[in-house]
Amino acid sequence: AGNDSHGNFYYMKQIKIPFIKLFISKKQIFGRFMTIFHHNENDPIQGLKNKKIIVGNGPFLSFHLESLTEKHFIGEEIDSGQYKLVYKSESTSEFGEIIKIKLIIGSIQNRKKRLIINPPNNYNFKIKHKSFIRMELLTNKLGFVFTNPIWTK
Numbered sequence: 009a010g011n012d013s014h015g016n017f018y019y020m021k022q023i024k025i026p027f028i029k030l031f032i033s034k035k036q037i038f039g040r041f042m043t044i045f046h047h048n049e050n051d052p053i054q055g056l057k058n059k060k061i062i063v064g065n066g067p068f069l070s071f072h073l074e075s076l077t078e079k080h081f082i083g084e085e086i087d088s089g090q091y092k093l094v095y096k097s098e099s100t101s102e103f104g105e106i107i108k109i110k111l112i113i114g115s116i117q118n119r120k121k122r123l124i125i126n127p128p129n130n131y132n133f134k135i136k137h138k139s140f141i142r143m144e145l146l147t148n149k150l151g152f153v154f155t156n157p158i159w160t161k
Contacts, residue, residue: 058083059082059083059156060081060082060083060156061082061083061155061156062082062153062154062155062156063153063154064145064151064152064153064154065103065150065151065152066099066100066102066103066147066151067097067098067099067100067103067104067106067145067147067151067152067153068096068097068098068099068153069095069096069097069109069143069144069145069153069155070082070095070096070155071093071094071095071096071143071155072094072095072158073086073091073092073093073094073141073158074091074092074094075089075090075091075092076090079094080158081158082155082156082157082158083156083158084158084159085158085159085160085161086135086158086159086160086161087160087161088135088136088137088139088160088161089134089135090132090133090134091132091133091134091135091141092130092131092132093111093127093129093130093131093132093133093141094129094130095109095129095143097109097145097153099145099147099151102149103147103149103151104147104148104149104150104151105147105148105149106145106146106147107146107147107148108125108126108144108145108146109125109126109127109143109144109145109146110123110124110125110143110144110145111123111124111127111131111141111143112140112141112142112143112144113133113135113139113140113141114139114140114141114142114157115137115138115139116137116138116139116140117137117138117139135160137160138160138161139159139160140157140158140159140160141157141158141160142154142155142156142157142158143155
């Protein structure tokens with residue numbers, strides 16, 4: 009992620025009511041957003057092309073799915089079937105305690121989402137039709153992570 013540094017000198021300025029009210033604050037969030045990509049050569053362009061991306065502002069969350077014979081990672085496409093969710097999440101005192109992890113299973117066929125809050129590691133579930141599986145994380149200090157999905161055929 010980038011930073012917009014056009015000479016604000018550590019003041020945040022916002023227009024509340026056009027031509028009437030201006031809001032100024034010294035509370036500035038600077039340089040906290042990051043994009044993490046998974047690619048052997050540490051090349052963000054290839055990471056984007058391979059769809060192996062997570063975005064967050066400090067904490068970490070990544071996952072993969074396991075079938076009986078294979079592991080499937082973020083950005084990959086899999087067949088319908090029975091899978092086990094395996095994930096890793098971490099945070100520090102700077103970003104806060106992890107308070108919520110979401111597993112989102114979205115059906116492309118009927119445009120519905122199934123939401124599982126704080127799923128256990130090694131959670132088993134079945135996918136019957138064209139779907140996506142992604143995760144989110146939230147901390148008590150508003151740290152967050154969003155993952156790219158694993159897609160089903």
